[in-house]
Amino acid sequence: MAEYNLVSECVGLITLRNPPVNALSAAVRQGIVDTVQRALSDPNVKSVVICGQNGIFCGGADIKEFGSNMTGPPLIPMIHAIESANKPVVAAIEGSALGGGLELALGCHYRIAHSKARLGLPEVTLGLLPAAGGSQRLPRLIGVPAALNLITTGRHVTAAEALQLGIVDQVTDHNTVDAAVKFALSVAGRSLGPRRISAHPCPQQPDLDALFEEVMQKVRQSARGAIAPIACVQAVRAAATLPYAQGMERERELMATLFTSGQARALQYCFFAERAVGRWRMPSGARWDTSKPRPLHKAAVIGLGIMGRGITVALAQTGLSVIAVETQEKQLMEAKQAISGMLERGAKRRGVAPALDRVIYSQNIQAVADVDLVIEAVFEDIALKTKVFQQLSAVCKPGTLLCTNTSALDVDQLASETPNPELVVGMHFFAPAHVMKLLEVVYGPRSSPQAVATAMQLGKKMGKASVAVGNCRGFVGNRMLKPYIEEAFFLLEEGATPELVDQALEEFGFAMGVFRMSDLSGLDVGWRIRKGDGLVEPSTASGRSTRIRQGRRYSPLGDLLCEEGRFGQKTGRGWYQYDKPGSRVARSDPWLHSFLGAYRAQHGLVARRIDHQEVLERCLYALINEGFHILDDGIAAGPEDIDVIYVSGYGWPRHRGGPMFYANMVGLAKVLERLEHYQQLHPEVPHLQPSSLLRRLVASGSPPIHKWGEAIKKLHSQL
Numbered sequence: 001m002a003e004y005n006l007v008s009e010c011v012g013l014i015t016l017r018n019p020p021v022n023a024l025s026a027a028v029r030q031g032i033v034d035t036v037q038r039a040l041s042d043p044n045v046k047s048v049v050i051c052g053q054n055g056i057f058c059g060g061a062d063i064k065e066f067g068s069n070m071t072g073p074p075l076i077p078m079i080h081a082i083e084s085a086n087k088p089v090v091a092a093i094e095g096s097a098l099g100g101g102l103e104l105a106l107g108c109h110y111r112i113a114h115s116k117a118r119l120g121l122p123e124v125t126l127g128l129l130p131a132a133g134g135s136q137r138l139p140r141l142i143g144v145p146a147a148l149n150l151i152t153t154g155r156h157v158t159a160a161e162a163l164q165l166g167i168v169d170q171v172t173d174h175n176t177v178d179a180a181v182k183f184a185l186s187v188a189g190r191s192l193g194p195r196r197i198s199a200h201p202c203p204q205q206p207d208l209d210a211l212f213e214e215v216m217q218k219v220r221q222s223a224r225g226a227i228a229p230i231a232c233v234q235a236v237r238a239a240a241t242l243p244y245a246q247g248m249e250r251e252r253e254l255m256a257t258l259f260t261s262g263q264a265r266a267l268q269y270c271f272f273a274e275r276a277v278g279r280w281r282m283p284s285g286a287r288w289d290t291s292k293p294r295p296l297h298k299a300a301v302i303g304l305g306i307m308g309r310g311i312t313v314a315l316a317q318t319g320l321s322v323i324a325v326e327t328q329e330k331q332l333m334e335a336k337q338a339i340s341g342m343l344e345r346g347a348k349r350r351g352v353a354p355a356l357d358r359v360i361y362s363q364n365i366q367a368v369a370d371v372d373l374v375i376e377a378v379f380e381d382i383a384l385k386t387k388v389f390q391q392l393s394a395v396c397k398p399g400t401l402l403c404t405n406t407s408a409l410d411v412d413q414l415a416s417e418t419p420n421p422e423l424v425v426g427m428h429f430f431a432p433a434h435v436m437k438l439l440e441v442v443y444g445p446r447s448s449p450q451a452v453a454t455a456m457q458l459g460k461k462m463g464k465a466s467v468a469v470g471n472c473r474g475f476v477g478n479r480m481l482k483p484y485i486e487e488a489f490f491l492l493e494e495g496a497t498p499e500l501v502d503q504a505l506e507e508f509g510f511a512m513g514v515f516r517m518s519d520l521s522g523l524d525v526g527w528r529i530r531k532g533d534g535l536v537e538p539s540t541a542s543g544r545s546t547r548i549r550q551g552r553r554y555s556p557l558g559d560l561l562c563e564e565g566r567f568g569q570k571t572g573r574g575w576y577q578y579d580k581p582g583s584r585v586a587r588s589d590p591w592l593h594s595f596l597g598a599y600r601a602q603h604g605l606v607a608r609r610i611d612h613q614e615v616l617e618r619c620l621y622a623l624i625n626e627g628f629h630i631l632d633d634g635i636a637a638g639p640e641d642i643d644v645i646y647v648s649g650y651g652w653p654r655h656r657g658g659p660m661f662y663a664n665m666v667g668l669a670k671v672l673e674r675l676e677h678y679q680q681l682h683p684e685v686p687h688l689q690p691s692s693l694l695r696r697l698v699a700s701g702s703p704p705i706h707k708w709g710e711a712i713k714k715l716h717s718q719l
């Protein structure tokens, strides 16, 4: 809907009305066509202002309409009508002007933005490109390099940067609509030819071919198989090399290749999934809109190792004052330096003053007596964490929320060490904690809805993708990672190499394959956990280590490498070799290949040819199958929770939607059939046994992902 008013006697004011972001739905588009027509045909009107209600200009095309037949007036002629108008049209930009919203503003003759506004063409993040003239008008307005950067990254720019780039004509700290109306009055009657961007020639670039070649190479590399960024470069190239009308035709052709693509559906699914996980529910029925978070003024972090330092920075950047506790003096001093450095760098990036005084350091746990929330981040040892929780229960004021950053230990066991288990939740951060987007908020059977609500709200304030999950071994992310890693080990036993497995996964879209990732995080981390589980056995006299443990197939390959001191990057040797300890460039290691050969010979294993398809099926379907178990256990509220966890914390390629969405795309029957196939070949591998939920979904005709709810009685999915 678009509302029309005559203001200041001769300015037609058009207000977009479609809460919450004034998306350009069919009704809004019709409203704009009608109101622009009305303004242009009203002789009293000398100029026009377009604005959005509720302090937001326009969030772009209505993404919810993409899945259905589009009705209503198309965007391109609507914007052309504005650009070719014979009266000046001024866009009053508050809040956001994104995608079709910015394209609408680029069709206007002038743009006035509030200093807090954000502008951008983020279509590439939805698997699309700016298809309402944005890929043709923006390069003409701000030049090819700047337009290429905005369109291929989809990043939002501040009003200040938009002014500097030439996207907007004026920035105001005051009422934007008033400023726009005043501006519109001042330009009434001026010639509009020079203000029609589509008529501008595209600023020529010296050596245009070289520029596009360089950008295309960079984009192909970072895209990791995503097709939209490539199409974005091709669309801007059309703007730089073709007349406007032909460029628009090229934009339309390229958009047609993207609009119905699986990648676009995956990326738009991620967009809505990231918003759905904020509307969390617990098996008890407690939910986001019935549980009031507790106000937080002061927080504390116990243990200032790598994780504790990152968590302290993330907390301080929300505006909270933080007590950072580390009992070891040397560790405390080093932490203080590291944290100050991270705060300064973060502040510089955000153009704000570093909040160094917001963090108070102490060696004494007594210092946290009056905080509202504590996050414990000490070494991953149950005995040590138990002691800390007992100390906190004695020191903290009544009602203080006690959170643990454990990545695998039992949150409810820690809760039972305190007089108020309802105040205990897990807040599982990912390294580096002030950078990584994902936060698993882990509730135990006794965690109160208020504790979960408070942790989820704090996660949102920290800019995290916060997902509420139930307490179980490895929670969601690490629990699914286990079968994925085990399958990778088994593939090595059967003839694969780390290079082959990693290449298959990286071509699929992962930033890093499982073995390069293992070298980065350190092989000793998993070794310590396997030791804790009683899985690691000393090599037998014959040097042959058993490959069945606790009744199932087990590959000791990782243990054997650790026994050799090969912990990965940190020791310069792991599944790959590195120039020196700490360097990051992985190179094939002949030692590792001969070690694998010897290992197979020792165990009477005959290497066979393994292709990328098998690597993907075994590693990804094992992980997905565990996802179905997690849904059936009610540990994750819905497939979107699992997918947001994997996309924002485990490097699952966003243009593949996430493990559960991918399974839906591949076809549940296919996933089931392949799991059954591999389970027959490897009966001693329980995680290949298809989950009963997967069987139920296939038996009920493989319903689309948003309908999985019915099959999972416990599910409280929202899609």
Ligand SMILES: C[C@H](O)[C@H](C)C(=O)SCCNC(=O)CCNC(=O)[C@H](O)C(C)(C)COP(=O)([O-])OP(=O)([O-])OC[C@H]1O[C@@H](n2cnc3c(N)ncnc32)[C@H](O)[C@@H]1OP(=O)([O-])[O-]
Pocket (backbone or CB within 6 Å): 020, 021, 023, 059, 060, 061, 062, 063, 064, 075, 096, 098, 099, 100, 101, 103, 122, 123, 126, 128, 129, 130, 131, 132, 134, 272, 275, 276
């Ligand atoms: C032709 C043209 O070239 C092409 C093809 C296009 O134009 S493609 C479209 C391009 N536009 C975008 O990529 C911008 C997408 N939106 C955003 O980035 C953000 O929303 C925001 C504008 C910066 C506000 O952030 P927020 O944090 O204040 O609120 P929110 O929680 O995010 O959103 C609040 C609610 O609004 C919903 N919503 C937001 N933008 C929407 C959109 N464009 N269409 C439909 N719904 C939208 C969202 O799902 C949520 O719903 P619910 O969960 O409450 O039910």
